[in-house]
Amino acid sequence: MTAPKRSITSTSEAASPALPKRARGRPRKTAEERDDGNRxxxxxxxxxxxxxxxxxxxxxxxxIAAAVxxxxxxxxxxxxxKKALLCAVMEEGMRSAIARQAHAVQDVPPGPQQALQQMRRLIRAHFDTLHGRGNDFVPVMLYEHRSLTxxxxxxxxxxQDSYEAAWTPVLEVLHASGQLRAPVKLARLLILGALSWSVQWFDxxxxxxxxxxxxxxxxxxLKEC
Amino acid sequence: MTAPKRSITSTSEAASPALPKRARGRPRKTAEERDDGNRxxxxxxxxxxxxxxxxxxxxxxxxIAAAVxxxxxxxxxxxxxKKALLCAVMEEGMRSAIARQAHAVQDVPPGPQQALQQMRRLIRAHFDTLHGRGNDFVPVMLYEHRSLTxxxxxxxxxxQDSYEAAWTPVLEVLHASGQLRAPVKLARLLILGALSWSVQWFDxxxxxxxxxxxxxxxxxxLKEC
DNA sequence: CCTACCGATCGGTAGG
DNA sequence: CCTACCGATCGGTAGG
Incomplete structure (x- = not known):
């Protein structure tokens, strides 16, 4: 028997351990990461x-096995x-990117500069997602898309749609105020591309x-800032 | 014996046929592509x-073999x-991209609008390189970089440096005239990224x-155009 | 999670 | 360029 079949809750279809069975195995290899259950x-x-x-x-x-x-x-x-593992990596990356993004734009004080500040925060959050320490999950997604089913x-x-959707209202305000002159939809694609491409050259x-x-x-x- | 060793002239290290040996083989599979020597x-x-x-x-x-x-x-x-084949694909792509780019910017009439028009031509040539019919060579290069030695x-x-270098003088003129406000080097990286990323979404x-x-x-x- | 393994695929080559 | 092939690797699995 392999891992027990159970209802699928995630596309990555991970098989999580059936029962804890704790303290029954042989001694751990290293004392670190003994917080088992997080294998x-x-x-x-x-x-x-x-x-x-x-x-x-x-x-x-x-x-991968050897690395852990x-x-x-x-x-x-x-x-x-293996593909389910790849998919889980990407899902985890997107979840944390969405959380970081939401945290970044909350509590931006209202006022005439609000949209500009939101834009700045969105850009910075995106760079943090791509280049922060240990943030390998989203970069994997950016250029390994083809390997999924x-x-x-x-x-x-x-x-991804949910992540990109957060940009639209900000870009629309900037467009209305004349700060952004390109069509919003194309602007979003081009801007996100410019940022995302930095995984290829940023050091x-x-x-x-x-x-x-x-x-x-x-x-x-943007036109004036 | 395999293909004869010879002095390497290209990183892709293709082994070109030693002697033509023409009209000695068996009948061709299809009448098309009889322009042998272009296998x-x-x-x-x-x-x-x-x-x-x-x-x-x-x-x-x-x-690949079956496809031809x-x-x-x-x-x-x-x-x-296989890697030499990949490298040859990329080299061919860059050679034709550089040629298309040079052709695009030549003969732009001088005048106050010259830099703007050159910029437009550079952008359009880049899109043609990525999205023109049969132009698969450069897109391969963009996301298969890691597979090379x-x-x-x-x-x-x-x-690539030669290709990107063509942008710098144009961007510098635009920067000096106030049309481009970001630092030229970063602007070049971000702009080329925005364009190149279109391989992911342009249809x-x-x-x-x-x-x-x-x-x-x-x-x-650009600020005003 | 480990042990022991299988079937398939793949890059590459010798020789003609 | 074809024929016939090899050695290696790899994803995945049965059973415990």
């Missing part, structure tokens, strides 16, 4: 890092397939800082 | 299409490895046309 989370983090560095196809499930001290077959106890892609599209150890990058975006895309 | 070109085009659609790792050399009516081992007569990457970087069969897209870029990035 799944460790797999996700290792997979995100390796997928980002090497790409999905160039990373074997054995690599497991043996070759064990990741399939937590995830039903179409069903997985559809599920992720909902999360936190040299060149501009994220603050400088954010300001460069503001003066590049 | 290498056919492999390049097929590889570009498949790499773009499915990705490098998800495309087998057998797929060859048998599984034959691509290795023309290219020493570091030596191949270095060789390609030269071509020639619906939505905006390339002309509309180009104009949207102009009003998004």
């Amino acid at each position: 799944r989370g460790a797999l996700l983090a290792a997979a995100a890092r390796l997928f980002r560095r090497q790409g999905f196809d160039a990373t074997s499930t054995r690599d 001290g497991m043996h070759s077959g064990s990741p399939f106890y937590h995830f039903k397939s 179409s069903a997985q892609r559809a599920s992720l599209t909902k999360l 936190p150890k040299k060149g501009a800082s994220l603050d400088e990058l954010t300001e460069a975006c503001m003066v590049l895309f | 290498r070109g056919a492999l390049l085009a097929a590889a570009a299409r498949l790499f773009r659609r499915q990705g490098f790792d998800a495309t087998s050399t057998r797929d 009516g060859m048998h599984s081992g034959s691509p290795f007569y023309h290219f020493k490895s 570091s030596a191949q990457r270095a060789s390609l970087t030269k071509l 020639p069969k619906k939505g905006a046309s390339l002309d509309e897209l180009t104009e949207a870029c102009m009003v998004l990035f």
